[in-house]
Amino acid sequence: MEKVVLSFSYPDSLRQENMLHPRTATYSRRTLYFFEGAGLVVIALATIYAGYQETMLMINNARVSLADLLLMFLYLEILTMVGLYFESGKLPVRFPLYIAMVAMARYVIVDIKEMDNIRLLGVSGSIVLVAVAVLVIRYGHVRYPYLEDLEDLADAAPKKNNLRD
Template identity: 85%
Template sequence: MFNGLRRPQFLNTPHNLISKLMLHPRAANYSRRALYYFESAGLIVIAVATIYAGYQETLLMVSNARVTLADLLLMFLYLEILTMVGLYFESGKLPVRFPLYIAMVAMARYVIVDIKEMDNIRLLGVSGSIVLIALAVLVIRYGHVRYPYLEDLEDLEASKDVKHRD
């Protein structure tokens, strides 16, 4: 039914928002499935649009016979978006870090492309924003390592058991 993809966690848990609305179990099941299909459709649209944008950018680089750093950063943004979509399809989860990485690259591209028209205050503000986002990624990563989620601990224990059996 899910074509080999990992089933999203919210489809398995009875204690989610849909169940808390006290819907009939069958209605709650249909609601969860509808939500899953709408999310999947939205992610497919995002992936197709990103691939098309990357294709257009590639054609533009070929027609100009020139590749700039801004072009490469834009292609990197497209790849990050596709990675984020793929990760969500595989795990049913979207790490907060990925949009933050995308934001940092987008802001760096903004600085590179518009550096000539940018005044010192704006440059300082954008640079400070990049540093702030990088610190947020660091704090989030530290939190995941120091205080892992319960299911992450269970996965870690399961992987240790498999290694000990070998």
């Protein structure tokens, strides 16, 4: 069976770099980066404040539960995700999925007494479904890596010595 490769190229008049004046494009990009960074700072500060509030609540109650620890873990995951985005400019899809799994596990732990069997089964099934999604995404990244990932691997690989004995 013959492989069919579809490709499409934009005419010169529709190429993205020709759509905006270079100064306008630069200004727009800088403005977007500024608001993106400001939003990430707000998310990080709000997460730190929420973690502080939760810590104070645990200290005042003189009690720490598994639900409290999972909530603190969620805060740390959010901070890690923000830090990773600041560092690389990319957000791996897996991080929000990890956060979703921990959040659903926390929901089960906190509300287990009020949950009926159907709801418990639904939440448990959702956790399994998200875990399978993480595995599929991870498999896809290993099996079909992005071009940038291949370049990073090539740069990190030890160079072979071409000298002969």
